[in-house]
Amino acid sequence: MSVRAGVVVTGTEVLTGRVRDRNGPWLSDRLLELGVDLAHITICGDRPEDMRAQLRFMAQQEVDLIITSGGLGPTADDLTLEVVAGFAGRPLALDEALEQRIADILEPLMKRWPDLDFDAVRASNRKQAMVPAGATVLEPAGTAPGMVVPPGEGCEPTVVVLPGPPRELQELWRAAVETEAFREAVAGADVLEQSTLRLFGIPESEIAETLRVAEERIEGFERLEITTCLRRGEVEVVVRHQREAAEARVALGRLVGERHEHTLFSDDGSTVDEQVAQLLADQTIATAESCTAGSMAARLAERPGSSAYLLGGAIAYADEAKVDHLGVDPEVIERHGAVSPEAAEAMAAGAVERFGATVSIAITGIAGPGGGSDDKPVGTVCWCVQRSDGTRMTRSLRLPGDRAEVRDRSTTIGMHMLRRVLRGEDLAV
Amino acid sequence: MSVRAGVVVTGTEVLTGRVRDRNGPWLSDRLLELGVDLAHITICGDRPEDMRAQLRFMAQQEVDLIITSGGLGPTADDLTLEVVAGFAGRPLALDEALEQRIADILEPLMKRWPDLDFDAVRASNRKQAMVPAGATVLEPAGTAPGMVVPPGEGCEPTVVVLPGPPRELQELWRAAVETEAFREAVAGADVLEQSTLRLFGIPESEIAETLRVAEERIEGFERLEITTCLRRGEVEVVVRHQREAAEARVALGRLVGERHEHTLFSDDGSTVDEQVAQLLADQTIATAESCTAGSMAARLAERPGSSAYLLGGAIAYADEAKVDHLGVDPEVIERHGAVSPEAAEAMAAGAVERFGATVSIAITGIAGPGGGSDDKPVGTVCWCVQRSDGTRMTRSLRLPGDRAEVRDRSTTIGMHMLRRVLRGEDLAV
Numbered sequence: 001m002s003v004r005a006g007v008v009v010t011g012t013e014v015l016t017g018r019v020r021d022r023n024g025p026w027l028s029d030r031l032l033e034l035g036v037d038l039a040h041i042t043i044c045g046d047r048p049e050d051m052r053a054q055l056r057f058m059a060q061q062e063v064d065l066i067i068t069s070g071g072l073g074p075t076a077d078d079l080t081l082e083v084v085a086g087f088a089g090r091p092l093a094l095d096e097a098l099e100q101r102i103a104d105i106l107e108p109l110m111k112r113w114p115d116l117d118f119d120a121v122r123a124s125n126r127k128q129a130m131v132p133a134g135a136t137v138l139e140p141a142g143t144a145p146g147m148v149v150p151p152g153e154g155c156e157p158t159v160v161v162l163p164g165p166p167r168e169l170q171e172l173w174r175a176a177v178e179t180e181a182f183r184e185a186v187a188g189a190d191v192l193e194q195s196t197l198r199l200f201g202i203p204e205s206e207i208a209e210t211l212r213v214a215e216e217r218i219e220g221f222e223r224l225e226i227t228t229c230l231r232r233g234e235v236e237v238v239v240r241h242q243r244e245a246a247e248a249r250v251a252l253g254r255l256v257g258e259r260h261e262h263t264l265f266s267d268d269g270s271t272v273d274e275q276v277a278q279l280l281a282d283q284t285i286a287t288a289e290s291c292t293a294g295s296m297a298a299r300l301a302e303r304p305g306s307s308a309y310l311l312g313g314a315i316a317y318a319d320e321a322k323v324d325h326l327g328v329d330p331e332v333i334e335r336h337g338a339v340s341p342e343a344a345e346a347m348a349a350g351a352v353e354r355f356g357a358t359v360s361i362a363i364t365g366i367a368g369p370g371g372g373s374d375d376k377p378v379g380t381v382c383w384c385v386q387r388s389d390g391t392r393m394t395r396s397l398r399l400p401g402d403r404a405e406v407r408d409r410s411t412t413i414g415m416h417m418l419r420r421v422l423r424g425e426d427l428a429v
Numbered sequence: 430m431s432v433r434a435g436v437v438v439t440g441t442e443v444l445t446g447r448v449r450d451r452n453g454p455w456l457s458d459r460l461l462e463l464g465v466d467l468a469h470i471t472i473c474g475d476r477p478e479d480m481r482a483q484l485r486f487m488a489q490q491e492v493d494l495i496i497t498s499g500g501l502g503p504t505a506d507d508l509t510l511e512v513v514a515g516f517a518g519r520p521l522a523l524d525e526a527l528e529q530r531i532a533d534i535l536e537p538l539m540k541r542w543p544d545l546d547f548d549a550v551r552a553s554n555r556k557q558a559m560v561p562a563g564a565t566v567l568e569p570a571g572t573a574p575g576m577v578v579p580p581g582e583g584c585e586p587t588v589v590v591l592p593g594p595p596r597e598l599q600e601l602w603r604a605a606v607e608t609e610a611f612r613e614a615v616a617g618a619d620v621l622e623q624s625t626l627r628l629f630g631i632p633e634s635e636i637a638e639t640l641r642v643a644e645e646r647i648e649g650f651e652r653l654e655i656t657t658c659l660r661r662g663e664v665e666v667v668v669r670h671q672r673e674a675a676e677a678r679v680a681l682g683r684l685v686g687e688r689h690e691h692t693l694f695s696d697d698g699s700t701v702d703e704q705v706a707q708l709l710a711d712q713t714i715a716t717a718e719s720c721t722a723g724s725m726a727a728r729l730a731e732r733p734g735s736s737a738y739l740l741g742g743a744i745a746y747a748d749e750a751k752v753d754h755l756g757v758d759p760e761v762i763e764r765h766g767a768v769s770p771e772a773a774e775a776m777a778a779g780a781v782e783r784f785g786a787t788v789s790i791a792i793t794g795i796a797g798p799g800g801g802s803d804d805k806p807v808g809t810v811c812w813c814v815q816r817s818d819g820t821r822m823t824r825s826l827r828l829p830g831d832r833a834e835v836r837d838r839s840t841t842i843g844m845h846m847l848r849r850v851l852r853g854e855d856l857a858v
Contacts, residue, residue, distance in 0.1 A: 013658035015470060016461065017454020018665060024472065025446020032445070039479050041444060043453065043470040046656055050468050050490075057486045061479075075637040075657055117638070124637045165659070167830060208504040208553045209546070227475055228504055229442035230594070236447060287723070287744065293730030294716070294723020297744045301722035304798050304832055312750035314743060315716065315726045321741035321784060325754070355750060369733050401596060403733055 003036045003065070003189040006058035006157075010071040010080055011164060012045035022166045023069040030173060035191035039063060046077040055087045059156050065185045066157050070164030072144035074124040081130055081147070084159050089152040090132035098137060098145060099129035105143055136179045138162075141171035150181045158185035190242070192225075195249065197237040197256055198266035200416050204230050207237060210259050218255065220248035232412050234272070265419065272415045273303065279422035280309040286355030287313030288326050288347035288362040290338065291381065296363055296411045311355045316347065326350030326362075339364050341382050341394045348386035358388045359421065361414050365399075367406045381410050385421040393421050432465045432494070432618040435487035435586075439500040439509055440593060441474035451595045452498040459602060464620035468492060475506040484516045488585050494614045495586050499593030501573035503553040510559055510576070513588050518581040519561035527566060527574060528558035534572055565608045567591075570600035579610045587614035619671070621654075624678065626666040626685055627695035629845050633659050636666060639688050647684065649677035661841045663701070694848065701844045702732065708851035709738040715784030716742030717755050717776035717791040719767065720810065725792055725840045740784045745776065755779030755791075768793050770811050770823045777815035787817045788850065790843050794828075796835045810839050814850040822850050 007027050013019040024041045031038045039061060044050040051071075058066050071080030085092045103122050110118055128144050131137060138146035140163075147161040160176050162169045176182050199207070207228050215221050223245035228237045237256070239249055253267050265272060287297040297313040300306055316322040319338050323330050327350040328343060336342040347362035365381030372378035379399045386392040395417060399406045420426050436456050442448040453470045460467045468490060473479040480500075487495045500509030514521045532551055539547055557573050560566060567575035573592040580587055589605050591598045605611050628636070636657050644650050652674035657666045666685070668678055682696050694701060706729075716726040726742040729735055745751040748767050752759050756779040757772060765771040776791035794810030801807035808828045815821040824846060828835045849855055 011658065012656040013660070013665070013667070015457060015467060016656075016667075017457045018667070019658055019660050020449065020454070025449070028444060028446045038444060039473070039476075040483065041472040043472075044468070047468075053486075053490055054469065057482075061482055073637075074634045075640065077656055120638045121632075121634045124634045124641075167834070203550075205503045205550045205553050208502075209549045211504065212553075227441035227445075227506055229440065229448055231442070231448050236442070238442070238445070238447065289723070291730075292727070293735075293739070294718070294726035294742065294744060297723035297746075298721070298727055298836075301720075301746065301836075302833070307746055307800075310722070311747045312744045312754065313723065314754070315723060315741045317726075317730065317736055318740045325741065325743070325783070354753070371736075404731070405596070407727075407730075 003186050004039050004061070004063045005031050005036045005065040005067065006040045006042070006061065006063040007038065008051065008054050008058065008066060008068045009041065009043045010046065010051055010068060012077070014070065015043050015045040021069075023162070023164070023169050026166065026170065027067055027069070027173070032192070032194060034177070034186055035189035036065065036186055046071065046079060048079050048083050051079070051083045052087060055083070055159075063157050065160065067160045067162060069162050069169055072128060072146070072161070072163045074128060074143075078127075080161060081132065084147075084149055084161055085132040087152075088132060088149050088156055088159060089154070090134055090149060092130040092132055094126070095129050095131045095137065098131065099126060102129055102140065102143055102145070105140060136181055138172040138175045138179075141168040144168065146172040146176065148176055148179045148181045158182065192240045192242060193246065193249070194238065194240045196266070196269040197239070197253065197264060198271070199235045199237070199260055199263040200233065200265055200272070202235055202260060202263040204228060204235055206260075207235055210256060213259075214252055214255050218248055218251045220245055221252070224248055224252065233409050234412070265416070272412070272419055273299065276300075276415055276418050276422065277303050277306065279419065280359075283358045283422070284309050284311050284356070286311050286351040286357035286360045288351040288360060289313060289315050290317060290322070290347075290364040291367045292363045292407050292410050292414075293317060295407055296361060296414050299411050299415070311357050313355070314351065322347060325354075327354065337376065339366055339376055339380055339382060341384070341396050344382040344384035345386070345392065345394055348384035348392065352386050352388050359385065359418070361385050361418055363410050363414055365406065365410060367403045369403060379406050381406065381413075383410070383414055383417055385414075385417045387421065391421070393417055393426060432615050433468050433490070433492045434460050434465045434494040434496065435469045435471070435490065435492040436467065437480065437483050437487065437495060437497045438470065438472045439475065439480055439497060441506070443499065444472050444474040450498075452591075452593070452598050455595065455599065456496055456498070456602070461621070461623060463606070463615055464618035465494065465615055475500065475508060477508050477512050480509070480512045481516065484512070484588075492586050494589065496589045496591060498591050498598055501557060501575070501590070501592045503557060503572075507556075509590060510561065513576075513578055513590055514561040516581075517561060517578050517585055517588060518583070519563055519578060521559040521561055523555070524558050524560045524566065527560065528555060531558055531569065531572055531574070534569060565610055567601040567604045567608075570597040573597065575601035575605060577605055577608045577610045587611065621669045621671060622675065622678070623667065623669045625668070625695070625698040626682065626693060627700070628664045628666070628689055628692040629662065629694055629701070631664055631689060631692040633657060633664055635689075636664055639685060642688075643681055643684050647677055647680045649674055650681070653677055653681065662838050663841070694845070701841070701848055702728065705729075705844055705847050705851065706732050706735065708848065709788075712787045712851070713738050713740050713785070715740050715780040715786035715789045717780040717789060718742060718744050719746060719751070719776075719793040720796045721792045721794075721836050721839050721843075722746060724836055725790060725843050728840050728844070740786050742784070743780060751776060754783075756783065766805065768795055768805055768809055768811060770813070770825050773811040773813040774815070774821065774823055777813035777821065781815050781817050788814065788847070790814050790847055792839050792843055794835065794839060796832045798832060808835050810835065810842075812839070812843055812846055814843075814846045816850065820850070822846055822855060
């Protein structure tokens, strides 16, 4: 049996793009784990009639479960509970014990701002203690409680009401899935297997061709739900299927591996960042960055535990910084330019030496919009990965896109070069 | 007259959160500029029935304009044009001239991948040349053309069909707004003024209280459409209104300025990043980063032209790197720890000296999840902004949130400290 869900994200700040929604994607993953099929995400502003319309749309689509995010704050534009209570036909009433628990949370917080009027703050938080009849309260992780609102008389879907801040939403979600009302709503969900193939350095249309070949050759191919997408320069092929179709999935993995041996870098869902982190386990790394200005080191440091191998790095934006902090010979810059394979190699060698690292990565380029020339247009980027044993890999490319895209893509290519070098592929001395 | 629009974002990769949607927010801004009121954003996967349901929902909500993003690629899961053609009752037909133009685009691209079968690639791109009857073609910026599909017989909304990659979508949007069909759809839109107040270091509930006071005191307050939100630790108050309500907007700005003099840092919509960039115009800056590992420098470098003042920086993740590359006295680390105001001050002083900068910022902290202690729990972060004239500002805080949030919030606080120091506020020697 298939259980379907919809996510309603509220907030004018999300609708107008001033805040990026992180909850829809996160909830999507959690629903997948539970075998619940997410059909729709909708985003509305703080206008109650628009939110009401979206809830009705979800009900018309016969979803079994709606999850709302946001609109539980103390300000007048936070209207989610009112709208959900109306939708489910369950009137709101003040829960005085909950109101007191919220007050207990607020009191110590207020000490950070000693000038505030505690009673005024408490009054503006009273509306957060209004509960629809029959709903289960999810205790606040910040100041706003969540709710699981069971179906009304018209057999509407169950509604899980969660706060907008991602950390709070995630904590309350864990409480929500344990409630009786939630379990009833998702009873009978059919868990699907999901797996991911990742390729780098190949156009998406080439994968389309491989999928057409797979359709002809692989028995049971039609039972695989496949989506492909291009993401930060990588092609991602995600396959979902019921357990019984596992053989077709294995055959697909084999076919992609045969046809794209050199570009398939992950068949177990691992990302290049995860692979590089593993390969760095017994190594130490330092960075030397110009156009990426620290993004490469910051990306390496995203992973908990990265301090075991990341020693540090030099951001050498100005030419003098390349000379002073990485020991680049000024003549190299004069002869070849600060954006050149030679400069990248000198920067990488300097990073290995000055940080005493076993491997380094240098990136120097022209991110734009200014600074380009006929010879070296905007988007020209040079990389060097250098090992302390003297082997290295150097690349120079012209990347498409704007300043942010060039800088971001530069770190992805850097990651793939690191992966190859750490695996001992394609090295030059 | 009010013109309403809806945005339909397609793609299982967006619905499942593997790709973050950047098009909804971007389109939202463009619509606002045109005075078009964006009511709904919906996201669906690659299932045609779900997309069809969302288009119908938008029509029921009586939007005048629907913009779709994505689903125009060469793979079989790219179904947008088929669905939109069905929705508008306008059958698809192959546009042979367009097919040839796409082939002309593909040919040079294929040179990057000389092993590919050109005919196979071309076949998989043929579907991109199918055009709904009566639609206006928007020439491809990548390989996929867009379309402006006029209302069908049932008075459906106009549909603007755009590709998913943001750069392509943006280029085709500029062509779309020039078409006759688009102009007719948005005729009569009522341009609203929008402005933003930003505050830092204040809870959102305090602003709620100020808005309640404003409601009592300011004539015409009800004509202002106000949304507040907490974003990267800042409170953002966005106000939209018709020209006639400008006086109420001025009065609101004055009231917020009076009540929140020390926390209101922007009343003209400028961000702290923009203000810092302006303040750095005649300065030079270097960074010294531990837990943020380059994110602070990368944030400074996001702005075009930042090379005029950003000299570079040292990422000193390991203690030895702090000593070797920033000249931190090992005794300071031994006595106070690598995460201490003293270490931050030594790092900042080292950055000013070693890069010859007029100002520097140092950040050292425990981003977690490991590395915390009773004395210095996860989230403990120390900052120092140092000027070459010897003045400086040092702060130490415990931040909430996970590793990514602590690192991100650390750069925001760093930006605000830089702003204050560069404005000559709150300095110590």
